[in-house]
Amino acid sequence: MKVVEYMEVAQTNEIEIAKDYVNHLYKQVVERNPHEIEFHQAVKEVLDSLIPVLAKNPEYIKKSVLDRIAEPERMISFRVPWVDDNGNIMVNRGFRVQFNSAIGPYKGGLRFHPSVNASIIKFLGFEQIFKNSLTGQPIGGGKGGSDFDPKGKSDMEIMRFCQSFMTELARHIGPDTDVPAGDIGVGAREIGYMFGQYKKLKGSFEAGVLTGKGIGYGGSLGRKEATGYGLVYFVEEMLNNKGLGFKDSTVVVSGSGNVSIYAMEKAMQLGAKVVACSDSSGYIYDPNGIDLNTVKQLKEAESKRISEYVNEHPSATYSEGCAGIWQVPCEIALPSATQNELDKEAANILLSNGVKAVGEGANMPSTQEAVDLFIENNVLFGPAKAANAGGVAVSALEMAQNSARLSWTQEEVDQKLQVIMKDIYSKSMQASEEYDVPGNLVAGANIAGFKKVADAMLEQGVI
Ligand code: NDP
Ligand code: 2IT
Numbered sequence: 001m002k003v004v005e006y007m008e009v010a011q012t013n014e015i016e017i018a019k020d021y022v023n024h025l026y027k028q029v030v031e032r033n034p035h036e037i038e039f040h041q042a043v044k045e046v047l048d049s050l051i052p053v054l055a056k057n058p059e060y061i062k063k064s065v066l067d068r069i070a071e072p073e074r075m076i077s078f079r080v081p082w083v084d085d086n087g088n089i090m091v092n093r094g095f096r097v098q099f100n101s102a103i104g105p106y107k108g109g110l111r112f113h114p115s116v117n118a119s120i121i122k123f124l125g126f127e128q129i130f131k132n133s134l135t136g137q138p139i140g141g142g143k144g145g146s147d148f149d150p151k152g153k154s155d156m157e158i159m160r161f162c163q164s165f166m167t168e169l170a171r172h173i174g175p176d177t178d179v180p181a182g183d184i185g186v187g188a189r190e191i192g193y194m195f196g197q198y199k200k201l202k203g204s205f206e207a208g209v210l211t212g213k214g215i216g217y218g219g220s221l222g223r224k225e226a227t228g229y230g231l232v233y234f235v236e237e238m239l240n241n242k243g244l245g246f247k248d249s250t251v252v253v254s255g256s257g258n259v260s261i262y263a264m265e266k267a268m269q270l271g272a273k274v275v276a277c278s279d280s281s282g283y284i285y286d287p288n289g290i291d292l293n294t295v296k297q298l299k300e301a302e303s304k305r306i307s308e309y310v311n312e313h314p315s316a317t318y319s320e321g322c323a324g325i326w327q328v329p330c331e332i333a334l335p336s337a338t339q340n341e342l343d344k345e346a347a348n349i350l351l352s353n354g355v356k357a358v359g360e361g362a363n364m365p366s367t368q369e370a371v372d373l374f375i376e377n378n379v380l381f382g383p384a385k386a387a388n389a390g391g392v393a394v395s396a397l398e399m400a401q402n403s404a405r406l407s408w409t410q411e412e413v414d415q416k417l418q419v420i421m422k423d424i425y426s427k428s429m430q431a432s433e434e435y436d437v438p439g440n441l442v443a444g445a446n447i448a449g450f451k452k453v454a455d456a457m458l459e460q461g462v463i
Contacts, residue, residue, distance in 0.1 A: 018054035021061050022047045029070050036119035038339060042126050042364060043070055045371075049443040050450055052435040063462075065454045072125065073106075074098040077118070078168045080146055082161045085154050094165050096144035097125035098178055102456040102463075105176055106142030107132055107392060109183030112161075112190070114149040121145060123339070124183070124363055128392070130449030131385040134424050137396035142178055144169070150185045162193035169194075170201045175208030175402070181395050182212045184338065187258060188224070192217075208402035211395035220398035222413035223391075228262025228361065229414070230390015231334060231382075233421040235359035236270060238380040238441075239332075244356065247271035252330040254278045254322065255337030256299045256306050259361040259388065263334050264292055276328040278337065279306040283325035286316035329353040336361030336388075344369040351377055360384035375440060386424050386445040393420045 029043050047066065054060055080092040095118065098106045108128040111120070121143050129141030148161055173180060182191055191212045198209055207218035215221060222229075232246065239245050251267050251274045253260045264274045273289045279299070284290070284306055294312050298304045307318045322337065326346035333355055335342045339362065342350075347370035350358070358374055359382035360366060366374070374381045394417055401407055408416075424445070431451075432444030457463065 014055040014058070015051065017058070018051045018061065021054060022051055022066075025066055025070065028067075032071075033119075033122070036122060038119045038123040038364070039126065041368065042123040045368060045442070046126070046130065046446050046450070049446040052437070052443075053447050053450065056435075059458065060454055063458060065457055068457065069100060069129065069450075069453065070126070072097050072099045072122065073101060075118070075122070076144075076172055080148065080161065080165050080168065082157070082164045084157055092146050092148040092161070094144070094146045094168060095121045096169060096172055096178070096180070097121050097142060098172070099125040099141040099143070100129040100453060101140040102453050102460065103133060104138035104140045105174075106178035107139035107181075107395065108141060108143040109145075109181045109392075110186045110190075110194075111143075111145035111183040112148045112150050112185035113145070114147055116145045116147045120339070127363055127385055129453055130446055131389045132392055132396075133449040133452045134386060134427065134445060135389050135393040135396060135420055136423060137393060137420075139179075139392065139396050139399075142180070143183075144180055145183065145186075148185075150190075155189075158190065159193045162190050163197040166194040166197040167201065170198050173198075173209060175206050175399070179208065179395070179399060180210055181392070182258070184257065186212075188212060188214055188219070208399045211398040213398070218398075218402050220394060220401055220413060221408065221410040222417065223394045223398055224258065225262040225265070226394035226413075226417055227259045227388050227391030228264070228336070229266045230393065230417055230421050231259065231263050231336070231359050231361045231387050232266035232270065233390065233418050234382050234387045234425055235332065235334070235357055235380075237422055237425040238359070238382055239357055242380065245270070246332065249273070249331045249356075250275055250329065251332045251334065252276045252325060252328050253334040253336055253361070254283070254325050254341060254365070255335075255362065256295055257337070259391070260334075260336040261292070261296060261300065263336055263361050264290060264295070267332075267334075268292065272332070275330065276325055277306065278322045278325045280322055280337070281305055282307060282318055282320040283322055283328075284309045284316050284318050285328050286313055288313075288315045326350055331356045333358045334361050335365035337365065338362055339364040340367050342366045342370050344373065346370065347373040351379070355379055358382065359387045361388050363388065371442060375442070381441060383442045383445050385449060386428050386441060389424055390417050390421055393417065 125143035132139040213219035357380040428444035431447040
């Protein structure tokens with residue numbers, strides 16, 4: 001046999017071995033975590049994209065690195081009792097998954113939403129491992145939250161819930177152990193109440209135990225804006241690479257929370273026209289371009305419904321049902337609300353309307369079928385682990401400032417964020433080229449994020 005032919009056979013065998021390993025591992029994950037469909041979905045996407053890496057580096061298979069990564073180091077579930085304004089005793093369930101600490105303390109947000117369960121927390125925690133690795137910062141992967149529904153609760157109810165949640169969580173976290181932050185339903189107010197309770201329980205001011213804090217007590221300038229701004233910096237990088245940009249483009253951003261608001265703000269600053277955004281009830285379309293001050297007033301200040309936007313802007317229309325937002329024609333789509341909000345049908349509509357780029361602000365907002373469609377049709381696609389990593393990256397900068405007992409200016413933080421987002425883009429791009437899937441940033445981000453964690457685990461022995 002000629003050397004070239006032999007190499008091809010050997011390579012095919014290695015690919016086959018890697019595929020068998022991945023299939024076997026995926027089956028095991030499904031059996032071990034029955035009914036956790038979001039967790040299965042997140043694991044499958046990563047495993048499939050790592051096949052070429054496993055084929056080239058059999059050491060990862062021999063030393064069961066992925067078997068270990070797919071199993072959380074620790075999963076905590078706890079009772080959260082609290083008293084509502086009418087004196088009723090309520091009970092919610094709290095979670096924290098401490099997924100992987102190979103490259104730093106567990107790091108990741110807390111989500112308060114009625115849909116939270118073990119599957120949601122595990123999919124988020126699993127993805128956080130690779131995202132945090134990609135940032136280049138020394139942070140491991142974790143996530144947590146509760147099935148508590150903040151909607152309609154008074155400020156005092158929110159405070160009592162946060163205090164009870166932290167009363168249990170406090171024993172599991174710390175600035176060098178596990179550092180939570182915000183996510184859906186958790187912003188600066190909730191972080192403040194949780195920080196106050198942690199400080200009271202510990203009897204010491206440990207600023208670095210939580211990130212996303214208020215600026216007056218250890219928070220970082222630029223953290224509030226970081227995920228949305230970072231998303232737009234990442235997408236701008238993808239566009240520039242093809243000679244395109246946000247300037248004069250039409251943009252649709254789903255959601256109207258923390259990520260969406262600051263994604264809209266930065267897109268507008270770069271000269272785009274944002275024509276639609278949404279909340280969990282429905283979406284607004286404003287052909288004149290969204291007035292962000294009205295959205296901030298309604299959603300950040302007053303916790304109202306996005307439907308009220310049309311009262312002040314007669315040019316705009318409101319439609320019930322958040323999924324309909326993808327019917328609004330746009331060149332750039334930024335799904336920034338929640339998981340699986342953009343499915344195959346939505347992807348087909350976006351494609352037929354000529355979408356050029358999709359950047360995931362939310363975690364796992366596109367179903368696997370939607371992602372496949374975008375990639376097959378050469379749409380520039382920025383996967384969540386890369387595109388929304390700016391938030392956790394600036395959280396790591398907040399930890400650094402807390403350790404050094406100093407504060408950087410907004411400009412310094414923003415400058416660092418821009419460098420980090422560009423670096424994530426080039427690392428993901430390079431990995432996609434090295435493993436023969438050029439331009440596929442889904443694979444590139446997974447590969448680059450995985451290798452750093454996997455190599456650290458190999459160096460640290462069987463842990
Ligand atoms: P917020 O709570 O600030 O906002 C969430 C937005 O999404 C709201 O507009 C909300 O509508 C909408 N939404 C929430 N759940 C659903 C649902 N089930 N169906 C439809 N719409 C929904 O959260 P964030 O902006 O912080 O988070 C948004 C996404 O970004 C999440 O996937 C999160 O994991 C991800 N992310 C957040 C980061 C951060 O730093 N905050 C960092 C990286 C990713 P309504 O007002 O009706 O509740
Ligand atoms: O999904 C995410 O990356 C976040 N919610 C931010 C986590 C963090 O620790 O800042």
